[in-house]
Amino acid sequence: MSERGGLQPKHQRLALVVAAVVALVAAAIIATWALRSQASYFYVPSEIVKDHPAPGRAVRLGGMVEKGSILTRPDGVTIDFVVGDGTARVPVRYSGIVPDLFVEGSGVVAEGRMQANGTFIADKLLAKHDENYVPRELKEMTAAQKKLVVEETTAK
Amino acid sequence: MRETLDPWPFVIAAYAIGVIGTLVLVGWSWLAMRRAERRRDGAGR
Amino acid sequence: MHGFANPKRFLSFARPLTPWLLALGLALAGGALFWGLTRVPAERLQGETVRILFLHVPAAWLGMAGWMTIAGASLAEIVWRHPLAAIAGRAAAVPGAFFTALCLVTGSLWGRPAWGTWWEWDGRLTSMLVLLFLYLGYIALSQATAREGASSRIPAIFGLFGVINVPVIHFSVTWWYSIHQPPSFSLGKSAMATAFQVPLLASTMGFTCLFAAVVLMRMRALLAETQAEARLRRRAREADGDAGQLREAGA
Numbered sequence: 001m002s003e004r005g006g007l008q009p010k011h012q013r014l015a016l017v018v019a020a021v022v023a024l025v026a027a028a029i030i031a032t033w034a035l036r037s038q039a040s041y042f043y044v045p046s047e048i049v050k051d052h053p054a055p056g057r058a059v060r061l062g063g064m065v066e067k068g069s070i071l072t073r074p075d076g077v078t079i080d081f082v083v084g085d086g087t088a089r090v091p092v093r094y095s096g097i098v099p100d101l102f103v104e105g106s107g108v109v110a111e112g113r114m115q116a117n118g119t120f121i122a123d124k125l126l127a128k129h130d131e132n133y134v135p136r137e138l139k140e141m142t143a144a145q146k147k148l149v150v151e152e153t154t155a156k
Numbered sequence: 157m158r159e160t161l162d163p164w165p166f167v168i169a170a171y172a173i174g175v176i177g178t179l180v181l182v183g184w185s186w187l188a189m190r191r192a193e194r195r196r197d198g199a200g201r
Numbered sequence: 202m203h204g205f206a207n208p209k210r211f212l213s214f215a216r217p218l219t220p221w222l223l224a225l226g227l228a229l230a231g232g233a234l235f236w237g238l239t240r241v242p243a244e245r246l247q248g249e250t251v252r253i254l255f256l257h258v259p260a261a262w263l264g265m266a267g268w269m270t271i272a273g274a275s276l277a278e279i280v281w282r283h284p285l286a287a288i289a290g291r292a293a294a295v296p297g298a299f300f301t302a303l304c305l306v307t308g309s310l311w312g313r314p315a316w317g318t319w320w321e322w323d324g325r326l327t328s329m330l331v332l333l334f335l336y337l338g339y340i341a342l343s344q345a346t347a348r349e350g351a352s353s354r355i356p357a358i359f360g361l362f363g364v365i366n367v368p369v370i371h372f373s374v375t376w377w378y379s380i381h382q383p384p385s386f387s388l389g390k391s392a393m394a395t396a397f398q399v400p401l402l403a404s405t406m407g408f409t410c411l412f413a414a415v416v417l418m419r420m421r422a423l424l425a426e427t428q429a430e431a432r433l434r435r436r437a438r439e440a441d442g443d444a445g446q447l448r449e450a451g452a
Contacts, residue, residue: 014280017361028365032376040378041323062378077157097159099317101246109316109380126316131385133251133393135242163249163314170310171238174256174303178230181299182223182411185418192425196432 042109045088048120055116061090062109062128070104083108083120094122101127208424211285215417222414229407230259233400242396253311255400259408260304264332265367266409267297268360270416271339272367275360278353285420287353288427290360291343292419296412298336305329316380324373325381328366335363 007015032039042062043053053059061083069082078095081104092110102108107128112121237255244251274290277283308326309319320326343356374383385392393401 010280010282017276017279021361024362024365028369032369035377039324039376041321041380042378044378062380097157099315100159100161100248101315101317103246106246107382124317126318126321126380128380129246129315129382131382131392133254133385133397134245135394135396136245136248137242159317161314166310166314167238167249167252170253170256170307171234173306173310174260175234177299177303178408178411181296181415182227185296185415185422186223189418189422189425192422192429196425196429 044085045083045090046085048090048114049088053114056113058111058113060109060111061092061120062107065102065104065106065108067104083110090120091118092120092122094125098125099127101129106130208285208428212421212424215421219414219417222410222417226407226410226414229403230411231407233404233407236400237404241400247315250311250314251397253307254397255404257304257307257311258401259405260300260307262405263408263412264297264301264304264329265370267293267300267412268332268335268364268367271297271360272364275357278357279361287357288420288423289416290357291347291423292416294336294340294343295419296415298333298340300412301329301333301336305333321380323380324377325370325379328370328373332366332370335366339363
């Protein structure tokens with residue numbers, strides 16, 4: 001079976017495949033690295049505040065709806081709220097129907113444009129939920145059960 | 157203004173597609189296997 | 202590596218394994234789905250829509266695992282010239298494509314009530330759609346090469362290179378800001394309550410058994426077809442040989 005000197009054909013093929021896969025992975029890593037900012041689906045508030053997208057340019061803004069920030073105007077369909085990412089905050093205005101998962105303290109992606117005055121005018125709101133899955137009946141549990149569920153479901 | 161969608165049509169549609177699709181995939185693969193093996197065994201020595 | 206090279210040896214374990222995997226898969230997946238539809242509590246934010254989880258996650262996992270199977274078979278084909286590898290790759294392609302499509306459809310049905318959209322051109326969704334197209338390309342390529350009698354190493358190279366999309370899908374939600382949430386499970390940590398976790402595990406195991414059973418059945422079918430063809434060719438050759446001898450004798 002063993003050939004003195006020189007590689008066996010199957011080892012040659014293996015080396016070739018390994019080299020090809022390494023090159024491919026490197027190319028993919030470089031490509032995704034280059035795409036890092038372009039391939040992102042939205043900008044977070046700190047990027048918006050830092051880079052100031054031109055007023056009127058269509059962008060997506062994503063972040064957390066700040067607790068206590070949702071205000072409904074007298075017309076009943078226009079809402080104002082603040083999207084934050086922990087470092088920066090952007091005020092947003094939106095008129096229209098709101099998805100059911102759009103709530104304070106949860107994620108949101110808003111499509112629209114910045115105004116010169118720093119307010120983001122949204123044409124479309126998408127709700128973004130996090131990776132935590134918690135039963136709704138948590139409220140009806142005993143304190144001990146609740147503590148157990150919270151313990152096993154806090155990821156960070 | 158909330159959308160207040162009824163989630164059940166979405167859930168039922170997903171389950172129907174998933175269950176029927178999986179059963180069709182399994183059944184089709186089973187029949188294709190039986191047919192191919194029978195033809196091989198029928199083709200004689 | 203060549204332990205299962207012999208089709209006889211492959212069949213000797215594939216034959217009894219197929220019905221067991223089928224029965225286990227149907228019981229686990231069916232039970233988990235029934236439980237998921239009727240017994241699982243509504244989620245705090247998503248409400249009833251969370252039940253789609255028990256189809257969506259196994260489908261996503263098997264869509265990616267299917268391509269890993271193709272990539273593994275392609276490696277065995279290219280490096281070791283394993284005789285069953287081409288058959289294994291071809292057998293995994295259709296179920297892999299099915300589960301990828303199911304992942305996209307259930308994801309869309311989940312996205313509409315949860316996010317407020319059927320489809321977004323976001324990193325995770327787009328890379329999953331790319332996976333479906335890779336499957337369709339692989340299926341077309343492997344069928345064409347098999348029909349034309351061309352080398353099965355051509356689809357194998359495609360299968361090996363296509364594997365680069367799998368980590369892209371997995372990390373798309375970490376590398377890029379995405380509408381899709383990051384994974385709920387990481388090493389040793391879970392962000393999911395047991396009430397969802399247990400049926401999800403059962404359904405994932407059940408669908409994985411069904412996937413394995415389908416791959417085995419399709420391998421057996423492909424193997425039987427090649428065996429039947431080889432037998433027909435041999436008989437035709439023998440008949441030809443007999444006819445030639447008769448002609449010679451008659452001349």
